[in-house]
Every structure is written in structure tokens, then in C-alpha cells.
Amino acid sequence: MYENRVVITGLGLITPIGTGIDKFWQNAVKGENGVRPLQIFDATEFRTKTGGEVLDFDPTQFLSSEEIENMGRSSQFAVAATRMAIKDSGLDLSKENLFRIGISMGTTMGEPQILEQGVKIKYKTGDANQIPSNLPRQYPCASIPANIARVFGIKGPHIMIPTACAAGNYAIGYAFDLIQQNKIEAAIVGGSDPFSGIAFTGFNRLLATTPDIVRPFDKNRAGMAVSEGSGILILERLDKALARGAHIYAEISGYGLGCDAFKMTIPDPTGSGGIIALRRSIKNSGITGEDIDYICAHGTGTGENDKSETLIVKEVLGEKKARSTPISSLKSMMGHTMGAASAIEAAACALMIKHGIALPTINYSEPDPECDLDYIPNQAREMKLETVISNAYAFAGNTSSIVLRKFKG
Structure with missing residues (x-):
């Protein structure tokens, strides 16, 4: 190690x-x-x-x-x-x-x-x-x-x-x-x-x-x-x-990668690749699911992705912890910036940790029974943010999760 x-x-x-x-x-x-x-x-x-x-x-x-x-x-x-x-x-x-x-x-x-x-x-x-x-x-x-x-x-x-x-x-x-x-x-x-x-x-x-x-x-x-x-x-x-006395936004404690190899443009509906990546990121970072304060979702706004990502979070964290962990999609504000998306979202996570504010999912008006978690609808939320995870998924089944933590020395 x-x-x-x-x-x-x-x-x-x-x-x-x-x-x-x-x-x-x-x-x-x-x-x-x-x-x-x-x-x-x-x-x-x-x-x-x-x-x-x-x-x-x-x-x-x-x-x-x-x-x-x-x-x-x-x-x-x-x-x-x-x-x-x-x-x-x-x-x-x-x-x-x-x-x-x-x-x-x-x-x-x-x-x-x-x-x-x-x-x-x-x-x-x-x-x-x-x-x-x-x-x-x-x-x-x-x-x-x-x-x-x-x-x-x-x-x-x-x-x-x-x-x-x-x-x-x-x-x-x-x-x-x-x-x-x-x-x-x-x-x-x-x-x-x-x-x-x-x-x-x-x-x-x-x-x-x-x-x-x-x-x-x-x-x-x-x-x-x-x-x-x-x-x-x-x-x-x-x-x-x-x-050199640098200002530290956050610490990267680990990451996890996966691949579901299901279809070129559609994620595995069982969430297999995202489950692998999220579990590996937690294990590699030396944390537990209970440590997670917030998840920055891939959250593209497509029917398949959002349903699958909800399933992934529930499968890895368990129903109770998943329901108590706020999640939001920054793509609701910016759209999908493609290869820049998860880099922008990682930077946003660092800023969220610094300011103690979780950014919202905007344009949210009607809950979906298949997406039934706390998506921080429409308004940013002040909260304790010490451990956050950012998910990113891609065509051909590429999946990833990174873990950022508040730096405490």
C-alpha cells in the first residue's frame, strides 16, 4: 500500500x-x-x-x-x-x-x-x-x-x-x-x-x-x-x-473503475458496472458506505441512466443509507459536457466540501417511483460534507467513482 x-x-x-x-x-x-x-x-x-x-x-x-x-x-x-x-x-x-x-x-x-x-x-x-x-x-x-x-x-x-x-x-x-x-x-x-x-x-x-x-x-x-x-x-x-503552504480544497482518498460491457450505448439495467466501480471506490478509499455524506450523480436525465444509477446506490449502500444520502445531478444545470463532465463535477465536489453546501438538481418537479431517493431538488443545501463520491459512466460500459474527503491533517 x-x-x-x-x-x-x-x-x-x-x-x-x-x-x-x-x-x-x-x-x-x-x-x-x-x-x-x-x-x-x-x-x-x-x-x-x-x-x-x-x-x-x-x-x-x-x-x-x-x-x-x-x-x-x-x-x-x-x-x-x-x-x-x-x-x-x-x-x-x-x-x-x-x-x-x-x-x-x-x-x-x-x-x-x-x-x-x-x-x-x-x-x-x-x-x-x-x-x-x-x-x-x-x-x-x-x-x-x-x-x-x-x-x-x-x-x-x-x-x-x-x-x-x-x-x-x-x-x-x-x-x-x-x-x-x-x-x-x-x-x-x-x-x-x-x-x-x-x-x-x-x-x-x-x-x-x-x-x-x-x-x-x-x-x-x-x-x-x-x-x-x-x-x-x-x-x-x-x-x-x-x-509550500498551499491551500487544500480536499483530499482524494481513492477511486474505482468498472465495465459492464452490456451494450455500446445503454447501461446494464442491473447496474453491474456502476456497482463494481462504487464498491471498489469505497474499498480502495478505506471508508464504509456509512461515511458517505453526499453523491454527485452521473445523472444525465435519460430514462435508463437515472433509473440504473438509483439502483446502483441502493445496491451498494443498502436501502436505508441510500435514502438518507443526498444525491444531485449537476448536469441539470450544465447539460452533459462529455469528457469534461466528471472533471468539472470533481472540482464542484471540492468546492462543496470547502463551502459546506451541496448543489441542487434543478428542473425537478414530479417524483418518479423508480427514482425515489433524495435528489436535493431545486435548491442548494447547507450540510456537513466530509466524504463525497462522484460517479461517471460512459458508452461501452465504462464506469467510475472517485472519493473526495475533507482534509483534516
């Missing part, structure tokens, strides 16, 4: 309800709805006409004109959120051994807008040679951590883990292991995804998207909303963070 403890010392957030920690937190506590009529393209012919766009992001505040020209929107998000997180952490990179800092990122679509841009040029002109030469190299999803490394001079290991909607948790877990094993001392971790016409069209064809707003766990829920954003966390080995 490795003795190195891992703590969160910095956050950076770009979301449909606000860019920056303060704006995000204020709007999240108020229960702001970030799922709105789309501005990015004309959705007239689609069943769904709403999504979660980031409307207040100005890349010129964070990147040079040359960097903007040579990065896709996902990389721009990730670099900007990293800049916020490093500043928030107080980490002075000029004094750090940059070979001992790693980067672990997650995504669903990578840089889909680059592909979409190239395809549009090809079909509009009929000539692939009209595609700008700097465009193709911006497309690979590995360019996202590479751009972070390039901008900030990070020389340690960097990796992209594209496990779709669970990718943020996977990225956090991977960096957690590297720090525990003393392979690195700190890490830039998280996820990033821009709004994708490909994803929007695909989820529409699957009839998985809501025609208006997202209503997780509600009887009238009608689907998820495609969104965009980025969440970055600075993880550090505890002794290093303490030595």
Missing part, C-alpha cells in the same frame, strides 16, 4: 454556467440553467434545439494570438482552465522540477470542431487542398495534453484517456496512482470537450436528447443535453503541498 496522500490545491473551470471558480460557484448555488437555445448553429431541423454552450469564454484573456490560431477550442479550453488552476494553486512553476509534474486529461470528442471545419471546406470547395495546412495537426485528441505541456513547459508524463463521459474521473485516477507511487509530485488533471455538431447529431439520432431542459431523476425527464466545457484540477502529494 502506498503512503503518499493526494490533495487538490487548485481548480480551473469553464462551463455553460460560468467561466472561473467564483462565477461558476455563484451560479451553481443559485441553480442557474445553462441549457439554452443554441447559438453555434441553426438547429431548426433537429428534434432538439438546446444545448450547453460556454458563452463567456474569451480565449484572448488566456492565450496569445499565435496559440489561438494553432489550437482547437478543446485545447483552448484546457489551456485556459489550466492557467486558472495553476494560479489558484499558487504553484510557481519557475521553482518546480517540471519533470516531476504530469498531465492526465480526458475527453470524448477531442477536437471535433477541427474535423467539422475541414469537412466543410472540402465539401464547399470540392478541393481538399483548400484545407489550411495547420488544421489537421490540431485534430488528434493527444494534442490537448500536448498543448498544455507546451504552453507551461511541463516535462513529466502526459496522457490522454478518451473514455468518453467517464474520462475526467479516469484521468484523475491515473494521476492519483502516479503520485501515490511517487512517479510524480504533482499533476494537471481534468477533461475538455468543445460543442460538437457530430455529437449533437448522433445523440439526436439516438433519441437521447431532451427537446428543452434537462430533468434528472424526474418522472418527466426526456433526455440529456449536449454541452461543452473544461475542468482542471491541480493534484499534489500532500507533503509537498504542506511544505
